[in-house]
Amino acid sequence: MQQSALSRGLITCHCCNKPAHLRHEGQKCNRCGTRLHARIPNSLTYTWALLVASAAMLLPANLLPIMTFKSLGQGDPATIMQGVIQLLEHDMLWIALVVLTASIIIPLLKIVGLVILLLTVQMGWTTNVHQKMLMYRFVEWIGRWSMLDIFVVAILAAIVQLGNLASVVGNTGATAFAAAVILTMLAANSFDTRLIWDKHLELSEADT
Amino acid sequence: MTKQDDQLIQPEKFWICSECDLLLNRCAVPDQFEAHCPRCQSTLVASKHRSIERTLALAIAGLILFFPANLFPILSLNALGLSQSETIFTSVKALYDSHLYAVSGLVLLSAIVVPLFKLLLLIYLSSCLLLHKPAPLLSWAMKSYQQMDSWGMLEIYMLGILVSIIKLVDVAEVTPGIGLYSLTGLIITTLLTSTQLDKHRFWRRIEQLERRTCNNQR
Numbered sequence: 001m002q003q004s005a006l007s008r009g010l011i012t013c014h015c016c017n018k019p020a021h022l023r024h025e026g027q028k029c030n031r032c033g034t035r036l037h038a039r040i041p042n043s044l045t046y047t048w049a050l051l052v053a054s055a056a057m058l059l060p061a062n063l064l065p066i067m068t069f070k071s072l073g074q075g076d077p078a079t080i081m082q083g084v085i086q087l088l089e090h091d092m093l094w095i096a097l098v099v100l101t102a103s104i105i106i107p108l109l110k111i112v113g114l115v116i117l118l119l120t121v122q123m124g125w126t127t128n129v130h131q132k133m134l135m136y137r138f139v140e141w142i143g144r145w146s147m148l149d150i151f152v153v154a155i156l157a158a159i160v161q162l163g164n165l166a167s168v169v170g171n172t173g174a175t176a177f178a179a180a181v182i183l184t185m186l187a188a189n190s191f192d193t194r195l196i197w198d199k200h201l202e203l204s205e206a207d208t
Numbered sequence: 209m210t211k212q213d214d215q216l217i218q219p220e221k222f223w224i225c226s227e228c229d230l231l232l233n234r235c236a237v238p239d240q241f242e243a244h245c246p247r248c249q250s251t252l253v254a255s256k257h258r259s260i261e262r263t264l265a266l267a268i269a270g271l272i273l274f275f276p277a278n279l280f281p282i283l284s285l286n287a288l289g290l291s292q293s294e295t296i297f298t299s300v301k302a303l304y305d306s307h308l309y310a311v312s313g314l315v316l317l318s319a320i321v322v323p324l325f326k327l328l329l330l331i332y333l334s335s336c337l338l339l340h341k342p343a344p345l346l347s348w349a350m351k352s353y354q355q356m357d358s359w360g361m362l363e364i365y366m367l368g369i370l371v372s373i374i375k376l377v378d379v380a381e382v383t384p385g386i387g388l389y390s391l392t393g394l395i396i397t398t399l400l401t402s403t404q405l406d407k408h409r410f411w412r413r414i415e416q417l418e419r420r421t422c423n424n425q426r
Contacts, residue, residue: 003231005222005229008231010231011224015351016347017226018219019219020219031411033347033351087375090378095371098367133249145367147361148364150368152368154299155299158301159294161292162287163290165287165288165290166380169306170306174303174308175308178311185358193228194229197228197248
């Protein structure tokens, strides 16, 4: 019989994974000093809030320019999408795909993925629980890679300073984009996957 | 549950999956074997051979590589007699000069401060654990390391360098510097460190050492 630790009165430390009795909830873990909780407190509320904030940031991140590339005094501020199009115009299909995936597709997929996971817990969509776990691990792992474009702006702005010949400066869109990436990373961290299994067990018990 | 039940269950005898909360009986994991949760397949324990020694060695190697990676230019650009070179820090400063203060702080943290701090914490932790030397702040160091883990982004910085090189091919001649080779080495050692670190062994040792300090104080 597969049973959750919580139903046997055991909880585990979020930080060092040491098991403890449920009656110690709210006290500090005797190994690492982290406060013990059966589940991340207010996990769903925090995750929703961070997700809404990151979705809101995604608009300015994509609409505002993130850098200005001037060569021989000419050049306009470009958004992420314009950067991808410029790469395509220069026949750099693969690198355009990498930037498109990291900067536009992945942030969107992360938000959609987390919304599905949140709804899984709230609406009880607990079919394919294993698929949902895979989805969570993917969202958590891929999160950092969206910082790619920020680093590209930083590197180009540092190296392309050749006076009138060519220069790069960063623009405000970069701040919005970085904020969106950080917020989705925090959202993935504050989501407690154990809630999916709690719901799954609760529903399968109700069935039998 | 009755009070008696509560006392019968000894938490130390169990593993609890941190991702799906499945309760499992604890068992010994032989060296170099991993235990996975039968329900959600997340890793419960990954036992590594000589984890502490290897972590220490890799972290020291990483620290040695950290300095050339940050002090020497990573890329240099030449065009019509003008040249400009980039280190990780100048890329932080360039964002600052573009008035993107928050983003430059973020790049400073994720590409310089966090990777350095992670290496220092690992050297401190693994040398204390290796020498069985009770030291202050051990659990704090381990906790900070775990929390910082996903905020070090050197490998993504590396991908950024590749994208930048390709973007610049048309504009001017780009040459890699010593910094780039050191950075590659640093990224490889950092990735190897995270595969060699046996979290459970580290936490168990920290607990033993701290218990010993407590007993000595009595």
